[in-house]
Amino acid sequence: MASSPPPSRAETATANFCWEPIVGEQVIIERLGAKADGIAETASGPVFVPKTLPGETVTIERDGSRADLIRVDAASPERETPFCPYFDECGGCATQHMKHGFYQAWKQEILARTLRQARIETPVEPMIDAHGDGRRRVTLHVRFPDRSMHVGYMAARSHRIVAIAFCPIAEPGLKEQAPVIARAIGEHLKGARKPLDIQITNTRTGFDVDVRGHGPLKDSDRLSLIGLAERLDLSRLSIHGDVIVERRPPAIAMGRASVVPPAGSFLQATRLGEETLASFVTEACGRAKRVADLFSGSGPFALRLAEKSEVHAVEHDQGSMTALDKAFRATPGLRRITTEARDLFRRPLLTPELNAFDAVVLDPPRAGAEAQAKQLAASKVPLVVSVSCDAATFARDTAILTSGGYRLERVIPVDQFKHSPHLEVIGILRRDAVKKRR
Structure with missing residues (x-):
């Protein structure tokens, strides 16, 4: 007896009530980009596919060089199930599908590659997880x-x-x-x-x-x-x-001090992230008598540094300077903190001003501190501690400093933006004591 023909697509749909038409094209993911998108090489050029991993075969729906992931046909062994039920749709996280070890290695390599491209060869230290209890x-x-x-x-x-x-x-x-x-x-x-x-x-x-x-x-x-x-x-x-x-002052602990930042002002993403960054900054500046804290915000570094050093804090926002000064005056046992509201992009501290300090801390926004780095490169400041949330501008500013005679001692990645491509970087730079400047 002849076998029955296989059911048609329409019959299968009627039977299972879940058939959907297959759309798009199948590609192989070759590598990851800096924003965590998988990259597939096609005849028309690279295509960026979010939430995919190297080695995976996936079905996509393409829109120019961008694509939406339709289905993972062959998964990487580094893939894991995201813990957030909104991950497939939400744009807030980009890496929950990565196993932790793979995620750490990928994120650290992005920083190392960026430094190599800027001809900075200092080894990158192991990444520190500073997610803590989560985003505050x-x-x-x-x-x-x-x-x-x-x-x-x-x-x-x-x-x-x-x-x-x-x-x-x-x-x-x-x-x-x-x-x-x-x-x-x-x-x-x-x-x-x-x-x-x-x-x-x-x-x-x-x-x-x-x-x-x-x-x-x-x-x-x-x-x-x-x-x-x-x-x-x-x-x-x-x-x-x-x-x-x-109704109540919204207080943030910064070292021994309690700060009420201006409404809507900048704040580090996690409490542990701020504490981790501050611990490296204060350790590096431990012997400095006078420290300039540039792009200081409301004082997460300045108020901790003032436990051992005199600090001059500079930030463009007067409200942040007022909040920092108020917290300093209300906290016993701190050394003197002076404040200055100044746009460091347009009016960086000049070399003669910088030479009055034993150490300078830089924590600029994503655009970096190019103008200020150029003034530092010409200065005699013995120590610069650079904190950055962008690897590219960190590398650019560090290259300016090293071309001016600084030696990059340490590069420390701090992961407070967990599940995203963003990374905090700390660089510790010193001048050789024996180096003579013209």
């Missing part, structure tokens, strides 16, 4: 693309909102409360239907919330938000840095 600050987005309100994180390479009920990489006190707070604020401000970015920081005294995107408020809206802050038990609520209500 998150930014959620509120959007109104249709008649409803959407609250969550952005999808990768998109303005589409991925709704979340919790964020597993945030600190325990923040991971479930952040979406609740963002949604409540969105409800209060939805009348204007403006896109909102809501930054929520977990402080010692409660949640500090700064809302961006709304613009000036009516008096009725301000009164409504004051009532909401009380119901949510927020420590402080601000709009574009303008404080609506401060």
Whole structure:
């Protein structure tokens, strides 16, 4: 008896109720890029595929040189199951599919390769995990693309909102409360239907919330938000840095001091990250009598350095300088801290100013500190401790310093941006005591 023909695609779909058409093309991932995307070489050039690993065969849907992952056909042994249920859609994390050892080696190699390209041959020390209890600050987005309100994180390479009920990489006190707070604020401000970015920081005294995107408020809206802050038990609520209500000072511990940073100002991503960076900075500067802390923020390094050294802190934001000075004056036992509000991109400390210090600490934003590095390269400062959140600008600025006579002693990667391609880097540079300068 002849065998029955195999079921048609339509019959299979009817039977299983789960058939979907196969779309896209199949490629092999050859390597990873600096942003954690897998790279496949094709006849039309390289294609970047997020959330893939070298050696994997995957089916993709391509849009130019970018592609969406449709399916993993042959998985790498370095692949593991992401712990976050939103990982496939959310753009916040990029590496949860990597096993830990592979992830560490990849991230460290990115830094080493960047230094080699800048002709900097100093060995990179083992990467330090500084994730700790998780991110102490998150930014959620509120959007109104249709008649409803959407609250969550952005999808990768998109303005589409991925709704979340919790964020597993945030600190325990923040991971479930952040979406609740963002949604409540969105409800209060939805009348204007403006896109909102809501930054929520977990402080010692409660949640500090700064809302961006709304613009000036009516008096009725301000009164409504004051009532909401009380119901949510927020420590402080601000709009574009303008404080609506401060029910308790949102305090951050920095060494022995307690600091209340300006609303919406910079803060290291994790508590352990800040402590780890500060420990290397203070250790390197241990014998320095006078230290310049440049791009100092509200003082995470200056307030710890002042336990042994006199410090001159420089930052463009006057509010940060005021917060640092107030914390210094309220903390007994610290050596003198002076502050200066100054734009170091436009007005870097000049060589004669720098020569008054035994050590200089640099912690610039992602753009780096090129202008300041050039002044340092011409100075007689014995020690520079460079802290950076961008490997490329770190390498550029370090090359400037080494061309001016500094010797790079140590390069220490600190992973406080876990599950992302971002990495903090500490470089310790010294002048040879015997080197004579012209």
